[in-house]
Amino acid sequence: MNxxxxxxxxxxxxxxxxxxILAYPFYYFLRKKYPKAHIGVVGTDWVTxxxxxxxxxxxxxxxxxxxxxxLAKSEQIAKFASEISKNKKWDLGFSLPNSFSAAxxxxxxxxxxxxxxxxxxxxxxxxxxxxxxPDPSIHRSxxxxxxxxxxxxxxxxxxxxAENDLDPPIQGEKDHFEPKKSWPKIQPLATPSxxxxxxxxxxxxxxxxxxxxxxxxxxxxxxxxxxxPGVIVGGPAEVDLAQxxxxxxxxxxxxxTSQGSVASLYRLFAGAKFTVCNESGLxxxxxxxxxxxxxxxxxxxxxxxxxxxxxKVRVSINPVDCWPCERNTCSQPDASKxxxxxxxxxxxxxxxxxxxxxxxx
Numbered sequence: 001m002n003x004x005x006x007x008x009x010x011x012x013x014x015x016x017x018x019x020x021i022l023a024y025p026f027y028y029f030l031r032k033k034y035p036k037a038h039i040g041v042v043g044t045d046w047v048t049x050x051x052x053x054x055x056x057x058x059x060x061x062x063x064x065x066x067x068x069x070x071l072a073k074s075e076q077i078a079k080f081a082s083e084i085s086k087n088k089k090w091d092l093g094f095s096l097p098n099s100f101s102a103a104x105x106x107x108x109x110x111x112x113x114x115x116x117x118x119x120x121x122x123x124x125x126x127x128x129x130x131x132x133x134p135d136p137s138i139h140r141s142x143x144x145x146x147x148x149x150x151x152x153x154x155x156x157x158x159x160x161x162a163e164n165d166l167d168p169p170i171q172g173e174k175d176h177f178e179p180k181k182s183w184p185k186i187q188p189l190a191t192p193s194x195x196x197x198x199x200x201x202x203x204x205x206x207x208x209x210x211x212x213x214x215x216x217x218x219x220x221x222x223x224x225x226x227x228x229p230g231v232i233v234g235g236p237a238e239v240d241l242a243q244x245x246x247x248x249x250x251x252x253x254x255x256x257t258s259q260g261s262v263a264s265l266y267r268l269f270a271g272a273k274f275t276v277c278n279e280s281g282l283x284x285x286x287x288x289x290x291x292x293x294x295x296x297x298x299x300x301x302x303x304x305x306x307x308x309x310x311x312k313v314r315v316s317i318n319p320v321d322c323w324p325c326e327r328n329t330c331s332q333p334d335a336s337k338x339x340x341x342x343x344x345x346x347x348x349x350x351x352x353x354x355x356x357x358x359x360x361x
Contacts, residue, residue, distance in 0.1 A: 017282070053184055093115065186264055200286070211342065279315075299327055
């Protein structure tokens, strides 16, 4: 193998939707650096349909291992690693997750040069170890790209729209995302006729979910003042949230939760006047597909995980004393639960959305 021109490259993909989207610049520049290599990606089923097929050649889906003990999990990893290395010798590999199991997989798959960050007692599994920098100012997208080339900045990856009509756009490597090239087998969901907006009220953790009552107030304000329906998106976990909103709202809402894969939302996001989300994976997908995105941010640190574009993004925060804790469960007493989120009312978010999307209210 020529280290400068590896024939086969294996990437252990991020486990979560938002992280996978943030890794797009990594995949883009990986393909640009090694245009003739076969690039394979190993990931969870969560991110299968949002692998970037214009940048990679093959996708391998990890078996589900939730609930398995350490020994059983290791056996599953070893079996799967053996399967994907039967007919292909992997010259170079990258571990985007910082977990022990991700590095172990690359080792068991026989990858010759294995690149990843230190931590989780896994350095011995890697051949090229980079010291993990916990500095919260380092964006996760940049951390991924640093594994490949720290000289490239993801802040300059997207061409971003001007802040006002007098300013020129900020020029970057790419000016838009092309879903049909990256996700060629995905059938997009149909969009409503006329103007509409999108709301994604779900998130994996309570510390990242704006209260449903606040979403309801925002729905009423948009319906009353802008006269446009809202489209609710999310997975199976958000079906009940959608029904709750629809039953209580006095304005039109369209339920599109659990109606397709994450990637199938691309046309819906692209055509929306704006999208309102918690700090969740769908916020990243919406921005990637070009929607103006208003994020109501709870426990997360936007310096580390905010979407980068190409859609215009605004992150609303309420920096209370314990913010950003970056915990999935709020540790405050009941009277102060998720005060970071409860401190942002619907009127504030409405005004920020109108400004973001340049809508004359």
